[in-house]
Amino acid sequence: MENELSSVATSTATAPPLARIQTSLQLLERAWARPRNRELVWALLYCSPALIIFFFFTYYPFFRAIFLSMHITNAAGEPVRFIGLDYYLRVLALDGTGRTNYLESIATSFRFVLMVVPPVIILAVGLATLATARVRGIQIFRTIFTSSIAISLASAGVIWSLIYNPSTKATTWLVDLLGLPSPSLLANPSTALPAVAVMTIWSGIGFNFIIALAGMQAIPSDLYESAAIDGAGRWQAFRFITLPLLSPTLLFLLVIGTIGALQAFTQFHLLMPNAPNTVFVYETYRAFWYDNRYGLASAMSIIIFIILLVLTLVQYRLLNQRVHYQ
Amino acid sequence: MNKVRIALLSVLLVMLAAVSLRTAPAALAQTPTPIPPVPRPEGSTEVVFWYGLGGNLGNVILQVVNLYNSSQSTYYVNPVFQASYDDTINKINAGLASGELPNVAQIFEAGTQRMIDSGRIIPVQDLLARDGMLDIIDDMEPAVRANYEVGGILYSAPFNSSTAMLYINRAAFIEAGLNPDEPMVTFDQVAEYARALTVRDANGNVIRHGLGVYPEGWFLEQIHAIHDTYIALPNNGLQGERVTRYNYNSPIGVQWVEFLKGLVDEGVAVYYGTGGGGASSAAFVNGQIAMHFASIASLRGLISAAENAGAGVDVGVLYMPRNPGATGKTIVGGASLWITDVGTPEQQEGAWDFVKFTLRPEVQAFWSVNTGYYPVVRAAYELPEMQAGLEAYPQFQVAIDQIRLAEITDRNTAHVSGIFVPYRTHYVQAFDRYFNGEFASAQEALDAAVAISNEQLEEYNLTIGG
Numbered sequence: 001m002e003n004e005l006s007s008v009a010t011s012t013a014t015a016p017p018l019a020r021i022q023t024s025l026q027l028l029e030r031a032w033a034r035p036r037n038r039e040l041v042w043a044l045l046y047c048s049p050a051l052i053i054f055f056f057f058t059y060y061p062f063f064r065a066i067f068l069s070m071h072i073t074n075a076a077g078e079p080v081r082f083i084g085l086d087y088y089l090r091v092l093a094l095d096g097t098g099r100t101n102y103l104e105s106i107a108t109s110f111r112f113v114l115m116v117v118p119p120v121i122i123l124a125v126g127l128a129t130l131a132t133a134r135v136r137g138i139q140i141f142r143t144i145f146t147s148s149i150a151i152s153l154a155s156a157g158v159i160w161s162l163i164y165n166p167s168t169k170a171t172t173w174l175v176d177l178l179g180l181p182s183p184s185l186l187a188n189p190s191t192a193l194p195a196v197a198v199m200t201i202w203s204g205i206g207f208n209f210i211i212a213l214a215g216m217q218a219i220p221s222d223l224y225e226s227a228a229i230d231g232a233g234r235w236q237a238f239r240f241i242t243l244p245l246l247s248p249t250l251l252f253l254l255v256i257g258t259i260g261a262l263q264a265f266t267q268f269h270l271l272m273p274n275a276p277n278t279v280f281v282y283e284t285y286r287a288f289w290y291d292n293r294y295g296l297a298s299a300m301s302i303i304i305f306i307i308l309l310v311l312t313l314v315q316y317r318l319l320n321q322r323v324h325y326q
Numbered sequence: 327m328n329k330v331r332i333a334l335l336s337v338l339l340v341m342l343a344a345v346s347l348r349t350a351p352a353a354l355a356q357t358p359t360p361i362p363p364v365p366r367p368e369g370s371t372e373v374v375f376w377y378g379l380g381g382n383l384g385n386v387i388l389q390v391v392n393l394y395n396s397s398q399s400t401y402y403v404n405p406v407f408q409a410s411y412d413d414t415i416n417k418i419n420a421g422l423a424s425g426e427l428p429n430v431a432q433i434f435e436a437g438t439q440r441m442i443d444s445g446r447i448i449p450v451q452d453l454l455a456r457d458g459m460l461d462i463i464d465d466m467e468p469a470v471r472a473n474y475e476v477g478g479i480l481y482s483a484p485f486n487s488s489t490a491m492l493y494i495n496r497a498a499f500i501e502a503g504l505n506p507d508e509p510m511v512t513f514d515q516v517a518e519y520a521r522a523l524t525v526r527d528a529n530g531n532v533i534r535h536g537l538g539v540y541p542e543g544w545f546l547e548q549i550h551a552i553h554d555t556y557i558a559l560p561n562n563g564l565q566g567e568r569v570t571r572y573n574y575n576s577p578i579g580v581q582w583v584e585f586l587k588g589l590v591d592e593g594v595a596v597y598y599g600t601g602g603g604g605a606s607s608a609a610f611v612n613g614q615i616a617m618h619f620a621s622i623a624s625l626r627g628l629i630s631a632a633e634n635a636g637a638g639v640d641v642g643v644l645y646m647p648r649n650p651g652a653t654g655k656t657i658v659g660g661a662s663l664w665i666t667d668v669g670t671p672e673q674q675e676g677a678w679d680f681v682k683f684t685l686r687p688e689v690q691a692f693w694s695v696n697t698g699y700y701p702v703v704r705a706a707y708e709l710p711e712m713q714a715g716l717e718a719y720p721q722f723q724v725a726i727d728q729i730r731l732a733e734i735t736d737r738n739t740a741h742v743s744g745i746f747v748p749y750r751t752h753y754v755q756a757f758d759r760y761f762n763g764e765f766a767s768a769q770e771a772l773d774a775a776v777a778i779s780n781e782q783l784e785e786y787n788l789t790i791g792g
Contacts, residue, residue: 072785072788072789073789074789074790075419075422075440075443075444075789076419076422076423077423078423080788080789081788081789099777099778099781101778130333130334135331135334141334165605165608166598166605166608166609167605167609167612167614181590181597182596182598182599182761183596183598183605183609184598184599184602184605186599187597187598187599187600187602187758188599188762189762189764272600272601273600273601274600274601274751274754274755275599275600275601275755275758276600276755276756276758276759277759286751289412289416290412290416290747290748290751291745291748291782292419292748292786293782293785
């Protein structure tokens with residue numbers, strides 16, 4: 001292919017215009033004659049609706065964000081001054097001023113992931129184990145366990161902001177029990193993040209439960225039968241059959257859950273507006289919408305992208321070796 | 327199988343217990359009945375109007391729009407709700423790039439500098455001068471007028487203006503032997519009041535705190551204005567020169583934060599955290615706190631919420647507290663109407679015609695009586711409906727007196743800055759961090775916040791310079 005192109009290039013440099021067009025047409029014909037190239041064209045054509053959407057809504061904004069992240073912008077979002085990697089250094093507290101507020105919010109994001117993802121998966125697997133029981137009315141329980149999937153994060157946030165309102169008895173009781181200085185769970189730095197995590201766990205249980213239950217039901221029952229014949233108890237069956245065969249599902253939930261928790265925004269927007277010690281994505285939103293620092297917000301979104309990319313790769317690498325696919 | 331049944335049952339029980347622990351909040355916000363728009367006359371010019379007030383206040387705006395639309399048939403104002411003041415200015419910013427801007431926008435004073443810098447607005451003063459109506463400016467409430475004048479030019483038409491008050495439960499004051507009718511109070515007096523108003527049960531648990539505390543930049547600005555201190559330098563940005571640095575780590579700023587912190591530490595005030603304004607007002611109307619900081623525009627809402635709550639709270643107001651000898655006054659907050667240069671000349675004329683309508687004394691009186699904002703033109707006070715309103719709610723008079731306490735200076739007028747909204751967040755977060763023990767002193771907390779504000783201010787000024 002390369003040789004063809006270079007030979008055509010040299011010949012066109014000297015040839016008259018008509019001959020040049022002829023050679024390019026010949027080249028096109030020759031290329032079209034190859035089935036692989038034909039397939040590629042058709043493939044691109046068929047994919048074009050998706051590609052066009054991806055281009056305008058994913059790739060273009062992505063590269064635009066990289067571009068903006070190296071500029072100070074004005075109110076209309078136009079770049080005003082090139083500042084290189086200054087924003088990245090500022091966010092990662094490498095600019096020498098000792099301002100660590102953005103770095104701290106990255107740490108808060110990771111704390112939030114740890115508070116949400118393991119509990120929600122454990123709870124979902126626990127509930128899914130219960131929901132596989134063959135008792136009458138189990139469908140009702142399955143529906144109940146799934147129900148939080150039907151409530152959007154925004155609605156859930158509003159419901160929980162009412163629950164966490166300091167004038168409700170549940171909150172007053174809990175605040176007194178813990179001996180907190182402020183009457184609002186969301187105003188105390190020690191309880192704010194756990195409170196949002198509880199709401200997020202509640203909200204995420206429905207989805208995690210369905211996936212875990214589906215994963216469990218896909219495990220062939222003859223494995224349990226033969227295990228029972230071998231004298232395995234309920235726990236042993238769970239430990240040596242359910243868990244290993246569920247591991248692809250668990251890996252999926254872990255990856256999806258981690259990405260979701262790192263990107264959590266709605267609940268923070270609704271429950272902890274303006275609060276310090278919030279998560280990185282919320283800080284990014286603030287930098288964009290309230291501070292109107294589009295360049296800084298772009299840099300922050302690139303940083304969260306890199307974090308997610310690395311984390312997902314690591315999770316796949318490390319865990320893929322330990323996952324049992326049937 | 328039995329074990330499974332028990333496990334399932336216990337899950338169900340936990341859920342039921344969670345439900346039973348919940349009780350309905352005392353005062354749920356009432357949803358106002360929507361105001362239907364009047365039909366658009368054939369051949370009228372549409373004027374798009376963005377506004378940021380919701381709930382009952384938003385409904386009164388719609389009523390004003392309907393009054394205007396039925397008063398003439400050349401123009402038709404189409405009001406578009408933008409969820410909040412913040413969202414309105416954000417959408418304006420987004421519109422600067424896309425060109426989608428309204429003909430008229432209601433913008434809070436925090437957006438003044440950004441609106442001027444947008445380069446897309448027509449100063450109201452130019453239009454008043456063109457129509458020979460400059461006497462309206464002279465009739466404006468001086469504090470209100472000063473709030474929207476930058477470098478001697480009135481850029482926007484004040485529409486809804488308010489100021490901050492110290493709300494008190496008059497019943498609790500009388501019960502504790504305190505005087506609820508002397509509005510001028512010092513910090514020391516408020517501290518004494520808070521101690522006297524705090525009620526403990528037999529076990530020493532507080533059942534009513536003297537004061538509710540939450541961080542709010544607007545209150546910090548009030549305290550600076552009362553004490554004749556610039557919050558931003560130079561000159562609060564009012565002399566045509568941009569502010570280049572913030573000054574709220576001033577002695578009075580530090581004193582204010584330490585004052586509130588001291589009362590919380592003493593156990594006579596309670597801290598509701600960032601965004602705690604709603605919690606504080608709920609506690610106030612339920613009698614859980616006896617004093618609460620809020621805008622005078624909240625008066626009507628607080629009175630009706632207190633009636634609904636039925637805890638015997640009698641809503642009164644005092645001035646914002648001050649040091650003895652402080653010679654300033656509180657600043658005005660609220661929003662004004664901005665006319666943009668978008669659309670056809672007819673639309674721009676329509677926008678101006680609508681804004682002129684809102685400045686009429688009878689419209690201002692209608693607006694004021696139904697909301698709790700000041701009338702922006704003084705002629706409104708002479709109208710019978712306004713006088714009846716003041717008689718029904720004497721608390722308003724206290725608020726009016728408060729903004730007339732001192733001569734207008736740049737020090738007691740709201741500052742203008744391109745990072746007005748962000749600066750408030752920096753302050754609120756530093757305040758919260760100090761209250762939660764992350765800083766050793768208010769000075770340290772405010773110094774850190776001012777450093778962040780100045781970093782961003784410098785960047786903003788740079789983007790405007792080119």
